[in-house]
Amino acid sequence: MAIITNTVSYMDGDVVLEAFFAFDDAITERRPAVLISHMWNGRGDFVAEKAKKLAELGYFGFALDMYGKGIVGTSPEESMALMQPFMDDRVMLQQRIQAALRAVKLLPWVDDSKIAAIGFCFGGLCVLDLARTGVDIKGVVSFHGLLNAPDNTQGNPIKAKILALHGYDDPMTLPAQTIEFQNEMTNAGADWQLHNYGHTVHAFTNPVANFPDSGMIYNATADRRSWLAMQNFLTEIFA
Secondary structure, eight states: OOEEEEEEEEEETTEEEEEEEEEETTOOSOEEEEEEEOOTTOSOHHHHHHHHHHHHTTSEEEEOOSSOTTOOOSSHHHHHHHHHHHHHOHHHHHHHHHHHHHHHHTSTTEEEEEEEEEEETHHHHHHHHHHHTTOOOSEEEEESOOOOOOSSOTTOOOOSEEEEEEETTOTTSOHHHHHHHHHHHHHTTOOEEEEEETTOOBTTTOTTOEEGGGTEEOOHHHHHHHHHHHHHHHHHHTO
16 A cells, blocks of 8 residues: 655636645545645645545545645735635635536546545635535535635535534634524535534644634644544545
8 A cells, every 4th residue: 555645737717726636556446535625824734644644544635726836825924815815705716616626526536426525724614615606526524614604605505515623712703603604504405514622712623723812722632533523424425
């Protein structure tokens, strides 16, 4: 067994994007794919490691790119400047992540009937928006993602199963907003779950998060529990 990694370029209009992917070459048949949507700073080592971990579980891990080939934020200010246009234009966000979905379906190692997406922070919002467009994928998982709904998907039936993994004390998504999210998912006919982790704030899966004044702190227990919850969810939806 060997975990094979590489990058692949794809397009959204005239924007060149570059994904990182990983798969286990011991598996000879096509396998389920899991898109991985990055945090606000862009596609980096964090999501590359998640792609490798997913490959070890037998999936094709595809760490997508929302910003453009080689574009990453190196400071909070740069990361905010990269993310904000997508927060302001959710249609652009949805088109960008749909480009990743189209790209992964073309890869020879992928069973294009079995695709899911996971995302972290900003990436959680991205994969939820992918589901909100009504695409026919198996499921999405949001890790400490932003839950606020866009204004262009009302009335769309959500076909993907939904798992939101959330810190109860996350200052970026307050408890009242989780109620709004649950109502939204119910009204859209989604098969949804929301797991709240007590005494847990934003960015709980990120080992370098240690910014208590901003409400971003790594939580090893919530990290472990959420990854296990994701594994169980993927086993269910790909059965």
